[in-house]
Amino acid sequence: MSLTVKILSAMAAGLILGLFFQGLSISPDNYFQTYILDGLIDSVGQIFIVSLKMVVVPLVFISLTCGAASLGASGSIGRLGGKTIGLYLLTTAIAVSSALLIALLVNPGMGASVDTVLSVNYVPKDPPSVKETLIAVFPDNPIAAMAEGKMLQVIVFALFLGLAISKSGENGKDILLSLDKINQVLMKLIMLIVSFAPYGVFALMVKLGLTVGVDEISKLAAYFFTVVGVLILHGLLVYPTLLFIFARVNPVVFLLKMREAVMVAFSTSSSGATMPVTMKTVEERLGVNAKVSSFAVPLGATINMDGTAIMQGVATVFIAQFYGITLSPDQFLMVILTATLASIGTAAVPGVGLVMLTMVLGQVGLPVEGIGLIIGVDRLLDMLRTAVNVTGDGTVATIVAATEGELDKERFDK
Numbered sequence: 310m311s312l313t314v315k316i317l318s319a320m321a322a323g324l325i326l327g328l329f330f331q332g333l334s335i336s337p338d339n340y341f342q343t344y345i346l347d348g349l350i351d352s353v354g355q356i357f358i359v360s361l362k363m364v365v366v367p368l369v370f371i372s373l374t375c376g377a378a379s380l381g382a383s384g385s386i387g388r389l390g391g392k393t394i395g396l397y398l399l400t401t402a403i404a405v406s407s408a409l410l411i412a413l414l415v416n417p418g419m420g421a422s423v424d425t426v427l428s429v430n431y432v433p434k435d436p437p438s439v440k441e442t443l444i445a446v447f448p449d450n451p452i453a454a455m456a457e458g459k460m461l462q463v464i465v466f467a468l469f470l471g472l473a474i475s476k477s478g479e480n481g482k483d484i485l486l487s488l489d490k491i492n493q494v495l496m497k498l499i500m501l502i503v504s505f506a507p508y509g510v511f512a513l514m515v516k517l518g519l520t521v522g523v524d525e526i527s528k529l530a531a532y533f534f535t536v537v538g539v540l541i542l543h544g545l546l547v548y549p550t551l552l553f554i555f556a557r558v559n560p561v562v563f564l565l566k567m568r569e570a571v572m573v574a575f576s577t578s579s580s581g582a583t584m585p586v587t588m589k590t591v592e593e594r595l596g597v598n599a600k601v602s603s604f605a606v607p608l609g610a611t612i613n614m615d616g617t618a619i620m621q622g623v624a625t626v627f628i629a630q631f632y633g634i635t636l637s638p639d640q641f642l643m644v645i646l647t648a649t650l651a652s653i654g655t656a657a658v659p660g661v662g663l664v665m666l667t668m669v670l671g672q673v674g675l676p677v678e679g680i681g682l683i684i685g686v687d688r689l690l691d692m693l694r695t696a697v698n699v700t701g702d703g704t705v706a707t708i709v710a711a712t713e714g715e716l717d718k719e720r721f722d723k
C-alpha cells in the first residue's frame with residue numbers, strides 16, 4: 310500500500326470508529342474512555358503533532374538561512390520576496406472577496422435567531438494594535454524567538470543571517486555548505502515522521518469522530534456549508550486557474566501531489582505543524598527549487614491563510630445578518646483589508662483564525678460576541694480551512710518558481 314492510501318484508509322477508519330463511539334455515548338469515567346480513547350488514542354495523535362512541530366523551528370531557520378544566502382548571492386532576493394508576498398496577499402484578498410460575495414448571495418444569517426443557533430458566551434480579548442504587530446516581527450532575542458516558536462521573528466532573523474552569509478566571502482560559503490547538509494538531514498527526519506502519519510492521523514480522526522457536533526452543524530447548516538462551499542471553490546477552482554495561467558502547469562497533477570500535505574493539514578488543523586510535509590512535497594514532488602521553497606513555504610505557512618480569510622468573510626456577513634446590521638460598501642472593503650492583514654497575524658495553529666476574527670469584526674463595528682454563535686462548528690471548519698491554507702502555500706511556491714525559471718517541470722510531471 311502506498312503511504313497516501315494508508316493515510317486515507319486511516320482517516321476513514323478513524324472517523325467511522327470515532328462516530329461509532331460517539332453514538333455509544335460512553336460515560337466519561339468508563340475505563341475504555343479513560344485509558345483507550347482519552348489515554349492511548351489521544352496520546353498517539355498528540356505525539357504525531359508534536360513530532361511534526363519538533364522539526365518546524367530548525368527547518369525554518371536552516372532552510373530559510375540557506376535560501377536567503379543563495380538568493381542574496383544572486384541578487385534576486387528583493388524581486389522574489391516581493392513577488393511571493395504580493396501573491397500571498399493577492400490570493401488572500403481574492404479568497405475573502407469571494408467569501409463575501411457568495412455569503413451575500415446565500416444570506417446564511419437571515420432569519421437565524423438565538424433559538425435556532427447554539428450560542429456560546431464568548432468573551433473577546435482586545436486585538437493587538439498594528440504598531441505592536443509590526444514591531445513584534447523583529448526579534449530582540451532570536452534564541453527566545455525560536456524557543457517560543459515565534460515564526461515571523463525566526464523568519465526575519467534567518468533572512469538577515471542569510472544575507473550576511475552571502476556577503477561573507479569564503480567563510481560564508483563554508484557555512485552555507487554545512488547548513489545545506491543539515492537541511493538534507495532534516496528532510497530525512499521529516500520522512501521518518503511522515504511514515505508514522507497513518508497512525509497519527511488515525512488517532513486524530515477518532516478524536517474528531519468522537520467530538521464532532523452533528524447537532525451544531527445541522528443548526529448552523531447555512532453558515533457551515535457556505536464556508537465549506539467557498540473553501541472548495543477556492544481550492545479546486547481559484548488555485549488551479551492561477552496555476553494554469555501563471556505557472557503553465559497541469560493543476561490536476563499539482564492537487565494530486567499535494568494530497569499528503571493536505572491530509573496532514575486536515576487532521577492536525579495546523580499549517581505550522583504541516584510545514585515540514587509541505588516543504589518536502591513542494592521540493593521533492595513538485596520540483597520547486599530549494600532556493601524558492603525554502604523562502605516561500607515557511608513564509609506562506611506563517612502569513613498566508615486563505616482558508617481562514619474565507620471563514621472570516623462568511624462569518625462577518627453571518628454575524629451582521631444575525632444582528633440585523635447592513636454593511637456599507639466601504640465596510641466591505643474594510644473587511645477585505647483587515648481579513649487579509651489578519652491572515653498575516655494569524656498563528657498557524659488550531660483555532661487562531663477565530664480569535665483574529667475579533668479584529669475584523671471590531672474594525673467594522675460588529676458585535677464581537679457574535680463569535681460565540683459560530684464557535685460550535687469551528688473545529689471541523691478549522692480542519693478544512695487549514696487544508697486550503699496549505700494548498701495556497703504550495704500554489705504560490707509553484708507559481709513563483711515557474712515564473713523565476715526555478716521549477717523542474719520534468720519532476721513536476723513525473
Ligand code: ASP
Binds near residue numbers: 617656
Ligand atoms: N488552523 C489554521 C492554520 O493553522 C489557522 C486558523 O484559521 O485557525 O492554518
